[in-house]
Amino acid sequence: MRDTLYYFIMVPMVYLAAAVFVAGLFFKFMNVMLSPRIKGRLGLFPRRLPRAAGVLKDAFALPPAFRKDKVFWALIIAFHVAFVLLALGHLELIREFAFLQIIPHQVFLGAGAVGIVLIAATLYFLFRRFRTPWREISVPEDFILLLVLFVTMIFGSHMHLAARYGIAGFDIPLEDYRAYLGGLVSFKPVIPDMIANSPHYIIIVIHIFFANLFIMLFPFSKMIHSVFAFSALSLKRK
Amino acid sequence: MEKEKISELRGLMKTRLNRPMRYYLDLCTRCGLCYDTCHVYQGIPKKEYSPVGRSEVVRRLFKKHFRLSGRLFPYWGDAAALDDAVMDDVYEAAFSCTGCRRCMVHCPFGIDIPHILSMAKLMLIGNGTAPEELVMLADMAVEKGESVEVFRDGFKENIRNLEKDVQQRLGLASSEGLIPMEKKGANILYVGLSGAHSIVHPAVIFNRAGENWTLSFFEGVNFGAFAGDPVKMDLIAKRIINEATELGVKEVVMVECGTAYRILKFLTGEHPFRVSSIVEVIHRYISEGKIKVRGGAISEPLTYHDPCQLGRNGGIFDEPREILAILALDYREMSPTREYNWCCGGGGGLVALDNEQFRIKSGKIKKDQIAATGAKIVVSACENCITQLGTIQTGYGLDVQVRSLTELVSENLDI
Numbered sequence A: 001m002r003d004t005l006y007y008f009i010m011v012p013m014v015y016l017a018a019a020v021f022v023a024g025l026f027f028k029f030m031n032v033m034l035s036p037r038i039k040g041r042l043g044l045f046p047r048r049l050p051r052a053a054g055v056l057k058d059a060f061a062l063p064p065a066f067r068k069d070k071v072f073w074a075l076i077i078a079f080h081v082a083f084v085l086l087a088l089g090h091l092e093l094i095r096e097f098a099f100l101q102i103i104p105h106q107v108f109l110g111a112g113a114v115g116i117v118l119i120a121a122t123l124y125f126l127f128r129r130f131r132t133p134w135r136e137i138s139v140p141e142d143f144i145l146l147l148v149l150f151v152t153m154i155f156g157s158h159m160h161l162a163a164r165y166g167i168a169g170f171d172i173p174l175e176d177y178r179a180y181l182g183g184l185v186s187f188k189p190v191i192p193d194m195i196a197n198s199p200h201y202i203i204i205v206i207h208i209f210f211a212n213l214f215i216m217l218f219p220f221s222k223m224i225h226s227v228f229a230f231s232a233l234s235l236k237r238k
Numbered sequence B: 001m002e003k004e005k006i007s008e009l010r011g012l013m014k015t016r017l018n019r020p021m022r023y024y025l026d027l028c029t030r031c032g033l034c035y036d037t038c039h040v041y042q043g044i045p046k047k048e049y050s051p052v053g054r055s056e057v058v059r060r061l062f063k064k065h066f067r068l069s070g071r072l073f074p075y076w077g078d079a080a081a082l083d084d085a086v087m088d089d090v091y092e093a094a095f096s097c098t099g100c101r102r103c104m105v106h107c108p109f110g111i112d113i114p115h116i117l118s119m120a121k122l123m124l125i126g127n128g129t130a131p132e133e134l135v136m137l138a139d140m141a142v143e144k145g146e147s148v149e150v151f152r153d154g155f156k157e158n159i160r161n162l163e164k165d166v167q168q169r170l171g172l173a174s175s176e177g178l179i180p181m182e183k184k185g186a187n188i189l190y191v192g193l194s195g196a197h198s199i200v201h202p203a204v205i206f207n208r209a210g211e212n213w214t215l216s217f218f219e220g221v222n223f224g225a226f227a228g229d230p231v232k233m234d235l236i237a238k239r240i241i242n243e244a245t246e247l248g249v250k251e252v253v254m255v256e257c258g259t260a261y262r263i264l265k266f267l268t269g270e271h272p273f274r275v276s277s278i279v280e281v282i283h284r285y286i287s288e289g290k291i292k293v294r295g296g297a298i299s300e301p302l303t304y305h306d307p308c309q310l311g312r313n314g315g316i317f318d319e320p321r322e323i324l325a326i327l328a329l330d331y332r333e334m335s336p337t338r339e340y341n342w343c344c345g346g347g348g349g350l351v352a353l354d355n356e357q358f359r360i361k362s363g364k365i366k367k368d369q370i371a372a373t374g375a376k377i378v379v380s381a382c383e384n385c386i387t388q389l390g391t392i393q394t395g396y397g398l399d400v401q402v403r404s405l406t407e408l409v410s411e412n413l414d415i
């Protein structure tokens, strides 16, 4: 029973999450594209930069946040940069990317710092919402998404730090994660024995479970801001 | 609320589900960066008067009535079903917003809150709870467009009287043809408002500049837009578009009315004529040497209030400042200014409603801003702003004079 549940989370649910993610994004995209355009222009003034450059600046430097709350801004930027590094790190678990070795590192850049930064930023975002006036404008989704991220990251960080610094007999070598993820992407899923028989297996299962959950919620929650931000920012400069 | 009503309102919401509405409704992260960027919230710090608070009212309804997730798990996004109490919140959110879009400047995604609220306004019309004054004024404007013949002679008669005023101001011997009407092939079709000042002063300036112009039969103000009725908004704007096309003018010049300018320039598609604000035209005349204003004519400290629809929503920042730089000896800038300037609280048709106490409260930050400059004269270039600035001035007993830019120019022309 336990093995079946674990297997379900480690393999079929991962495929399910990926399918929901792709189909969800496609659905959301079509939802917008099939809606009527507007006749006018909703732009704001002044526009000191060419449109494309302005959109990139707005999207990646977040000037409104910088003007308003420097601490919040710094944590938003740190969070998003770390998130990208995290995604790259996971890709490196599947395959080596030579160009990423410009800064020599083991699989994950940052020797564990990336995870810590993410956790700290996530907690800041969460605690910020506990206060007036942000508490009043928050809906359950806002808290739940942060909690899902928090749990995923805590367990992910643990796996990484424990393996890297050899904590308390954490016995799962990198090669086994490689075999597991490699199996998933080549559609020949395996759960290597070193993982399946490890007393730490449960930690990996929890990490994968919450990551799956997050990926499935992505297209249907406010996480869609990662896509639609560009549409809105571009309209703002039309 | 009855089932039929709910489905009727849902139908109205659906008509507003255009592309931007779709992604605006989905992408707000409730980061709260816009929270206190609304002047109404500054005056009355209630969640319902914050930009995100306003948009959440609509977003929660949208989730419940258009999203499977909202129907299955309303808990997730705090989805709310349509009922009478919710419609009161909808009213509160929509008709306390001036459409100034200051919040949009402060949103990291540039979400257009008034665009979201356009859905709220349409629902209120469907629910029969939109402000009667605005609906009535919109209907009258549409009616005037349909039966212009009925108004024509009376209007012309009034204009003949105004011509005498213009004649006096210009010191001419005859008032003949000082306010031309129905002039085919004129360069400019000027669109005024119902008040005489909105015609007399521009007429003085056009005559002084030797412009080939003609006056429109219609007023620039668009109560269809204020009421939130896109069909009437179009009909009201069409009156002017058709008139301009029939006369074959090169340029339509809008009176000091921010909304009228923005609607014609940005919200009604492409036109075979250019659209300008009277402020741009005055600026052009001065730069081309067609008119001259008395340099340093005003010695009292003076400040300029950027009308939201001309400034951040219309891109006219420099022209009024350059005109005032000539006229005023002691020009003072407000802080914050330009695209960050605080809305006065008069836009969105709010000055036409019986809500003076609310407007005095929501104008508090504007009052503070004006007082901080120490200016004795506040100039603006929008009829709504000028009315509301007057309300703030009396409401707080502020020791300032509120003046229109066009008026100031017309009175200080170097003859």
Ligand code: SF4
Binding pocket: B027, B028, B029, B030, B031, B032, B033, B034, B035, B051, B052, B106, B107, B108, B109, B110, B111
């Ligand atoms: S600033 Fe924009 S994203 Fe943030 S809460 Fe306001 S509307 Fe939403």
Ligand code: SF4
Binding pocket: B037, B038, B039, B040, B050, B051, B054, B096, B097, B098, B099, B100, B101, B102, B103, B104, B113, B114, B343
């Ligand atoms: S558009 Fe202006 S009035 Fe409306 S919510 Fe935004 S800041 Fe407030």
